[in-house]
Amino acid sequence: AQKITQTQPGMFVQEKEAVTLDCTYDTSDQSYGLFWYKQPSSGEMIFLIYQGSYDEQNATEGRYSLNFQKARKSANLVISASQLGDSAMYFCAMREAYTGGFKTIFGAGTRLFVKA
């Protein structure tokens, strides 16, 4: 079963507008962490934002915010005031307990295209 589901293979947004990238997750753990990463065409993975399962406030980092709905098991990324440099792949990830420690599981990603 998919642990992290990103249902939008590709998204288009007009420059300066906001966009929401969807992410749902599946876990039976009470304690876990949710992350979003950006991957430009160069291939590097850039950490954007983190949300802990016990955090009551939605995480924000500059133009990035995470819309965390625990009961729905969703952790959508909102990018405000999109810029051309935001065009990239975006991955949602979850950290949870596993045999021998903890590991992070990634979704399949959403490719975002920002139009001028």
Place this chain on the structure above:
Amino acid sequence: DGGITQSPKYLFRKEGQNVTLSCEQNLNHDAMYWYRQDPGQGLRLIYYSQIVNDFQKGDIAEGYSVSREKKESFPLTVTSAQKNPTAFYLCASSTSGRDYNEQFFGPGTRLTVL
């Protein structure tokens, strides 16, 4: 500067050859990871290590081997048993534990089998 280095950036291998990808970090992180990424896909975990001299198989370990003799180093060997090794390989590290511990990634190695 603290960070993770991977070498080489591009690697070409003939079928039937083993090849080793290097990953070094100077962030003093206990945990290290190897991921494989195929074009247009997400990251799949190959191996991970929480401490020195210990490592665990991830979701796609077949055809790969690792070692963790030093805290700073976590090399990945792609063996001839790996049937389709052409991919982008990413190494990452983090502090151990469940709480806030983002993974820091290296720049990746692009492996092509000729």
